[in-house]
Amino acid sequence: MTKKAYIIGSGSISPQNTIDENWFFEKINPVHIDFFSALEPSYKEHIAPNMLRRMGRAIKMGVTAANMAVVDAKVQNVDAIISGTGLGCFEDSEKFLLAIINNKEQFLTPTSFIQSTHNTVGSQIALIMKCYDYNFTYVHRGFSFETCVMDALMQMEEGKQTILIGGIEEHTPMYVELLRRSKKFSSNNSHQYYEGKTKGIQMGEGSTFFVLSDTKKNACSCIEGISFSYKPKSTEEILSAITNLLKTHQTSLEKIDVVLMGFSGDQQFDNYLLELLPQVSKTSATAHFKQLCGEYHTAGAFGTWVANKIIEKQNVPEAIKINSLTKSTINTVLIINAYMGINYSFTLLSKC
Amino acid sequence: MGEGVFISGLGLISAIGNNVAEAYHHLSNAKTGIGKINHLQTRYKDEYVLGEVKLSNNDLMDFISHHSPLLNRTSLLGIAAAREAVLHSGIDLKDGLRTGLISSTTVAGMCKTELFFNDMIEKNEHLEILDTHDCGESTEEIADYLGVKDYVTTISTACSSAANAIMLGSRMIKHGMLDRVIVGGVDSLSKFTFNGFNTLMILDKEWCKPFDENRKGLNLGEAGAFVVIESESALKKRNGKALAQVMGYANTNDAYHQTASSPDGSGATKAIQLALQMSGLNASQIDYINMHGTGTPNNDLSESKAAINVFGNNVPKFSSTKSFTGHTLAAAAGVEAVISILSILNNKIFPNLNFTTPISEFKLTPVTKVTDAEIKNVLSNSFGFGGNCSSLIFSKV
Amino acid sequence: MDALIEKLKGQIIEQLNLVEVKPADIKPDAPLFGEGLGLDSIDALELIVLLEKHYGIKIQNPADGKKIFESVRTMAEFIKSNGKD
Numbered sequence: 130m131t132k133k134a135y136i137i138g139s140g141s142i143s144p145q146n147t148i149d150e151n152w153f154f155e156k157i158n159p160v161h162i163d164f165f166s167a168l169e170p171s172y173k174e175h176i177a178p179n180m181l182r183r184m185g186r187a188i189k190m191g192v193t194a195a196n197m198a199v200v201d202a203k204v205q206n207v208d209a210i211i212s213g214t215g216l217g218c219f220e221d222s223e224k225f226l227l228a229i230i231n232n233k234e235q236f237l238t239p240t241s242f243i244q245s246t247h248n249t250v251g252s253q254i255a256l257i258m259k260c261y262d263y264n265f266t267y268v269h270r271g272f273s274f275e276t277c278v279m280d281a282l283m284q285m286e287e288g289k290q291t292i293l294i295g296g297i298e299e300h301t302p303m304y305v306e307l308l309r310r311s312k313k314f315s316s317n318n319s320h321q322y323y324e325g326k327t328k329g330i331q332m333g334e335g336s337t338f339f340v341l342s343d344t345k346k347n348a349c350s351c352i353e354g355i356s357f358s359y360k361p362k363s364t365e366e367i368l369s370a371i372t373n374l375l376k377t378h379q380t381s382l383e384k385i386d387v388v389l390m391g392f393s394g395d396q397q398f399d400n401y402l403l404e405l406l407p408q409v410s411k412t413s414a415t416a417h418f419k420q421l422c423g424e425y426h427t428a429g430a431f432g433t434w435v436a437n438k439i440i441e442k443q444n445v446p447e448a449i450k451i452n453s454l455t456k457s458t459i460n461t462v463l464i465i466n467a468y469m470g471i472n473y474s475f476t477l478l479s480k481c
Numbered sequence: 482m483g484e485g486v487f488i489s490g491l492g493l494i495s496a497i498g499n500n501v502a503e504a505y506h507h508l509s510n511a512k513t514g515i516g517k518i519n520h521l522q523t524r525y526k527d528e529y530v531l532g533e534v535k536l537s538n539n540d541l542m543d544f545i546s547h548h549s550p551l552l553n554r555t556s557l558l559g560i561a562a563a564r565e566a567v568l569h570s571g572i573d574l575k576d577g578l579r580t581g582l583i584s585s586t587t588v589a590g591m592c593k594t595e596l597f598f599n600d601m602i603e604k605n606e607h608l609e610i611l612d613t614h615d616c617g618e619s620t621e622e623i624a625d626y627l628g629v630k631d632y633v634t635t636i637s638t639a640c641s642s643a644a645n646a647i648m649l650g651s652r653m654i655k656h657g658m659l660d661r662v663i664v665g666g667v668d669s670l671s672k673f674t675f676n677g678f679n680t681l682m683i684l685d686k687e688w689c690k691p692f693d694e695n696r697k698g699l700n701l702g703e704a705g706a707f708v709v710i711e712s713e714s715a716l717k718k719r720n721g722k723a724l725a726q727v728m729g730y731a732n733t734n735d736a737y738h739q740t741a742s743s744p745d746g747s748g749a750t751k752a753i754q755l756a757l758q759m760s761g762l763n764a765s766q767i768d769y770i771n772m773h774g775t776g777t778p779n780n781d782l783s784e785s786k787a788a789i790n791v792f793g794n795n796v797p798k799f800s801s802t803k804s805f806t807g808h809t810l811a812a813a814a815g816v817e818a819v820i821s822i823l824s825i826l827n828n829k830i831f832p833n834l835n836f837t838t839p840i841s842e843f844k845l846t847p848v849t850k851v852t853d854a855e856i857k858n859v860l861s862n863s864f865g866f867g868g869n870c871s872s873l874i875f876s877k878v
Numbered sequence: 879m880d881a882l883i884e885k886l887k888g889q890i891i892e893q894l895n896l897v898e899v900k901p902a903d904i905k906p907d908a909p910l911f912g913e914g915l916g917l918d919s920i921d922a923l924e925l926i927v928l929l930e931k932h933y934g935i936k937i938q939n940p941a942d943g944k945k946i947f948e949s950v951r952t953m954a955e956f957i958k959s960n961g962k963d
Contacts, residue, residue, distance in 0.1 A: 130656065179916055182894065182895040182897055182898075183895065183920075210734075215615055215617065216614075216615055217616075217637070225677065226591075226595055226598055226673060227598075229595065229673065229676050230595075230599050233524060234523060234524050234672065234676055235524075236927055237676050237677075237680045237927070238680055238893070238923070238924050238927045239677070239680040239681050239920055239923045240924060242673075242677035242680055242681075243740055243866065243920060246587065246637075246866050247587065247637035247639075248637055248639055248865070248866070248869065249739075249867060251638075251867065252734065252739065252868050252869065253739070253867075255736045256736050256737075256738075258736075260734060261733055261734050261735070261736050261747070261748065261751065262734065263732050264733075264734040264867075264868070265636065265638060265649075265732065266636065266637050266638050267635065267636060267637075268589075268615070268616035268617065268635050268636065268637040269617040269620060269634045270615060270617035270621075272633070272634050273617075276634045280649070283653075283656055286656065287652075303602070307601055307602070307608060307611055310605055310608055311609070311611060357632060359624070359630060359632070359633050360625075426615075471621070680923060680927070681923060682923060682926070682940045738918070738919075739920065740919075740920065741919060
């Protein structure tokens with residue numbers, strides 16, 4: 130594919146202060162014991178009360194982040210809405226399931242069932258924007274958001290001009306508690322995931338949306354390409370996927386200015402990325418992002434937000450740096466993301 | 482743009498049988514698979530009918546020769562259908578061509594989570610099931626069973642999901658990103674979805690009557706349904722045989738209401754028109770429409786309106802085969818893709834069961850008996866919650 | 879009847895999560911759907927469950943809701959006429 134997707138607007142609700150559009154890693158919010166909660170805005174400013182009363186947190190976060198991106202891009206409408214979510218509207222699913230269990234399938238009401246459908250966020254955005262066009266929701270673990278990126282690039286090639294994409298994930302107190310009991314969480318205080326000494330994950334949540342355009346106007350950066358690796362069996366396999374992607378875009382690993390790594394924080398899942406790190410650190414400035422947002426299926430959307438900001442500000446913030454290599458101009462950022470050692474994705478962004 | 486996309490294999494497990502041959506037998510004998518509830522654990526067991534797959538989870542594990550306590554019913558149905566599609570097509574996953582799997586589901590692991598959620602909370606037991614709750618689980622189980630490595634993803638757009646899987650797969654082939662893709666969807670029955678649809682008061686306690694004036698609602702069903710699609714060159718390279726061609730597809734949004742379809746059928750109309758446009762066919766060349774036809778008052782009204790918007794007084798022969806299988810949600814468009822291709826291959830239209838009286842506003846009458854007719858081009862519609870409207874066009878090769 | 883109307887108002891606000899609405903905002907004869915509170919078909923289904931849960935009245939056909947849920951007063955009258963207040 131030859132077309133690029135220019136980022137003309139973004140909106141992010143995350144555990145960091147991303148709801149303030151001027152925030153650039155000045156103050157970092159710490160993890161809440163063993164998980165991150167998103168810092169949520171006042172939803173009333175973004176969503177009509179009659180819609181808001183039915184929405185669970187994932188829907189509120191998704192619709193609001195989408196609205197932030199659309200406002201930032203100064204567009205009235207889009208040609209496609211593509212959303213990604215690993216677990217969907219978990220709060221509503223949990224609510225309806227508990228009602229079934231506790232009331233023995235009686236006196237059930239439809240609202241939480243309707244809202245629990247995975248494509249609720251995408252369809253609510255379409256309803257609000259009156260967008261009658263292409264509307265897709267991807268729900269594949271660590272590929273959920275990244276498939277949105279791939280689809281958007283394909284849509285650009287097929288002639289669409291403005292596309293809204295985003296990732297959404299929420300957790301509930303019950304879900305956090307169950308994960309805690311299944312001993313998936315980290316108990317260490319270190320956020321130096323790249324040292325490979327930490328165990329367990331710190332779970333996160335959030336929603337990040339982008340407005341992509343097929344033209345450069347008003348954009349600082351663009352997504353050039355993306356590729357995937359499913360259950361790779363070696364670091365070499367990952368490296369070959371990265372090399373192929375970069376070759377398609379007439380570049381190579383040594384020429385990449387910044388490599389942004391998606392370490393989960395659990396060394397048992399991070400081993401391939403840890404093996405890769407010394408190699409990419411030789412020639413590129415390296416950084417990582419999940420210590421700011423936690424691990425979740427669509428954390429890659431937050432990673433993409435960070436990459437876009439790095440290019441916009443031409444600066445790799447201290448808070449996320451791994452090595453001390455600096456570049457006078459940041460022309461390219463490669464995101465190497467992984468979910469639980471299963472879903473690997475590689476996203477190439479460049480300055481424009 | 483890009484190469485032609487051909488269908489070379491079919492796989493289906495549903496209320497009308499555990500494979501495509503059994504489904505064909507039911508369809509051509511007008512024999513529904515919807516009946517009394519056997520497997521689903523619900524207090525409404527004796528009040529409603531469902532389109533259940535007849536095999537239990539243990540039977541399914543025997544059927545696919547793969548026994549694992551963590552496999553849920555969604556994964557089991559998916560593996561059964563995807564395996565059949567791959568075997569039918571004759572593709573060799575180790576021949577070096579790039580193969581992907583694009584599945585879709587709405588129920589995902591809920592069929593199992595709902596049985597053990599209380600134990601997780603109260604007794605700290607079965608916590609490992611949490612990892613199998615999400616939609617990606619069944620897709621990865623299918624991929625690993627078959628040995629698909631090059632690309633996997635999952636779509637969830639309610640009842641139009643599998644249509645969108647077929648669409649994405651076709652687009653990836655046209656873009657030259659993959660040589661062939663196993664596409665479709667899977668949903669098992671769960672208390673969660675059954676009670677959910679019950680709260681919407683759109684379940685008929687008896688056999689559903691799509692497009693009938695006195696229709697009361699839908700019957701839920703379960704199924705795994707996949708087709709193998711290939712690029713023309715991939716097919717040539719291995720001397721494979723095409724069963725049909727994917728000629729057109731479109732995805733639009735009704736943007737009218739969270740669950741209901743618009744009374745003017747605008748989203749559906751646009752989806753059908755765009756799919757026709759892509760296929761290069763005239764409306765008059767469509768020989769048969771496999772309707773979404775859930776049997777709910779709202780869907781059938783809106784879909785009838787859309788058909789009239791596009792085809793005017795010449796609405797092609799049509800039927801809703803959900804009267805055989807029940808509404809299998811994410812799998813529905815996959816089930817109906819298989820049925821549409823069986824229509825093309827056998828020059829037969831499978832009937833809309835239980836119909837007696839046309840909807841008074843439209844006077845549209847579906848095909849009610851197994852009918853022989855030359856079928857070159859089939860339109861298949863699928864619509865879902867959240868305004869998702871998808872239409873596909875399959876053609877004879 | 880007035881007491882039943884007041885009780886219903888509170889129950890409607892709770893069932894439909896009308897966080898911005900106070901009981902005094904709901905006029906007994908004002909339409910609940912379309913204009914008025916701006917409720918829709920999903921709310922109608924919620925109200926059907928409200929009648930079942932709090933008053934033991936089962937409505938089999940959702941189309942019947944249209945008349946019953948015209949206003950809070952019609953709801954109250956329906957409950958009375960079913961002898962379930």
